[in-house]
Amino acid sequence: GAGVSQSPSNKVTEKGKDVELRCDPISGHTALYWYRQSLGQGLEFLIYFQGNSAPDKSGLPSDRFSAERTGGSVSTLTIQRTQQEDSAVYLCASSWGLLAGETQYFGPGTRLLVL
C-alpha cells in the first residue's frame, strides 16, 4: 500500500515569508509525528498527534511554528515569518498509535531553504 507522502519535496522561500508543509500519513494510522533534521544533526521532535487527543506541541521551537491535523488524516505544518535557521529537512512519520515498540513509518521529507 501507499506509504507516507509529503509535499512539496523541496521548498525555497525568502526570509519573512510563511510556508506550509503537508503530510499524508498511511491510511488508518492514528499517530502522526513531525520531526526536523538540520544539517549534521539528528532528528528533532516538533509535534505529535494521536487520534482526537490534544496534540503534544512540546517540541515546537517557537510560536512561529504550528500544525494541524484535519479529520485525523492529513497534517499541515506551518512556519510563519520564516528565518534562515528554519532551513532544514522536515520529516513526517505515522504509526498505528497502539504500542510503544511499533514502527514509525517516515515520509521522504520536505527540504526547506530560507534565503
Next chain:
Amino acid sequence: AQTVTQSQPEMSVQEAETVTLSCTYDTSESDYYLFWYKQPPSRQMILVIRQEAYKQQNATENRFSVNFQKAAKSFSLKISDSQLGDAAMYFCAYRSANSGNTPLVFGKGTRLSVIA
C-alpha cells in the same frame, strides 16, 4: 530527559566485511525500546532493527544484529557481509514504553560508506 549519543560521525567498511556502529543512551527508565533507522540519500527513514529493553536476547534481522548491553546503556549495530546498498546515514533512537505514544529520541547519526 533521555539522550542518545552516536560517537562516530562517519564510518567506512569494505564490501563483504563487517562493521559495528556505536550508540549509547541515557535514561532512568527500565522499560523502553531502542531502534536503528537507516536513511539513504532518498531521505526516507527505514527501520532496520528494534530491541525491547526487557528482552535479554539481542535482536537480529538477516545481516543486521545488535549488541544490547542494558547495564552499560549501550546499543551497537553490527552489519555483516556489508553491501553497497548499506551505504547511508544510520540513526539510533530511543522510545519510552511508559508514557503511551511518545516521539522517538534520535542520536545525530553515523554516515556509513561502503567501499567496493
